[in-house]
Amino acid sequence: MRASALTDVEQKIITFSHEHFGQRAGLRIKAWLELTHHLQNQSLPLQLSEVNNFFNQLVFIDDIKLWGEDDYWATPVQFLNAGGGDCEDFSIAKYYTLRELGVDDEKLRLIYVKSLTLNQFHMVLAYYETPSSMPLILDNIDGEIKPASQRSDLVPVYSFNATNLWITKGGVTGSQSVPAGNVSNLSMWQKLRKRSQHDTHHPIINLDQ
Template sequence: MFDRWIHSATARVALPALVGLCLVLVAVPAPAPAFAFDPSALQAYARKHYGARAERAVLAWQAMLAQAKGLSEQEKLRAVNDFWNSALIGGEDITIWHTVDYWATPVESLSKGAGDCEDYVIGKYFSLIDLGVPPEKLRLVYVRAQVGNQSIAHMVLGYYPSPQAEPLVLDSLVDRIQLAHLRPDLTPVFSFNARGIYMPGGARRSVDQIGRWRDLLRKMRAEGFQP
């Protein structure tokens, strides 16, 4: 089971059919960018495009980040997980964005006060990077989640203290951060971060293959994030 989380895959599945991604294989993983942002630029962007409520939500996010700066990594995980799980109401893209699959930036999600599983994970991922958690310790993990009698496509954030360690799972379905073996309801499919896509057998592919990731970064740059 832990091997599956380390390699973030259970089988050679049809990924586009599962998550709606268009993958075009390339040979060399892209270098991982570092992310930073200008707080005043984000506030101004939120106010201009989404109004005073969105600006207040962005200010609350920035206040959480400021308070968490001096914490240990474990405490940063809890602060970020708690913030995003309480800041957003879970919903479907078709309802929130009127499209089948949309990856919202943290500012967009906060402007709506709602998001689907990817939006929670995106917010947590970039928050933790801003707090100094190394990108290689974080992975956006596509899973199959057993919810009642249904198996659904879902995304969680995995935190890996070391490359071969059992990860901690940050989830929007369960507030408590838990080790992977305590989440038998989740079956990992594949994972990625700014350094690449992690597939069966440990092979790594360029994250540039994920069109929605490229679109997400483009939107974030327009909001005031700097690679």
């Protein structure tokens, strides 16, 4: 992949991560920013695949170990600086990177599910070509992007994007999603937005876009 020229702001973000979180953190941020430049105006399948593969290189780390909290949703740069995170962090980073690449918010949903394989709650990112189409699932457990019809191991609980919140029934397909109001009702999402707004060191991803 040929690196595209980074902006002065992006270079400062890399330097900040390097100085405060170490050389590897700076290199991860640099690789991410170069990836977003490289994928601009590329095909959607390539964007989905490259973004999914990039973040799936990071390691899983429990919130309590990493942040000292039972449940903490990190910004994409916090995730990269730490070098890992839990399933919410993987999904959120993929979501905002795809949004930065111009994918419409209405085509993306973060889906909170029960993983039958792990017997625990989990989060994945779904891409919908149309509101009624079978979504593609981007996941850190199963790294291969698959239609939701091939992910019978996931039982949905609810889904959301930057605007709306749904209670999801009838499988991860979301074909029986029931509107549950505005995403402002989701407290963890609001905490994430505020955290990003107040972080002056890496204003790359606009959480309100």
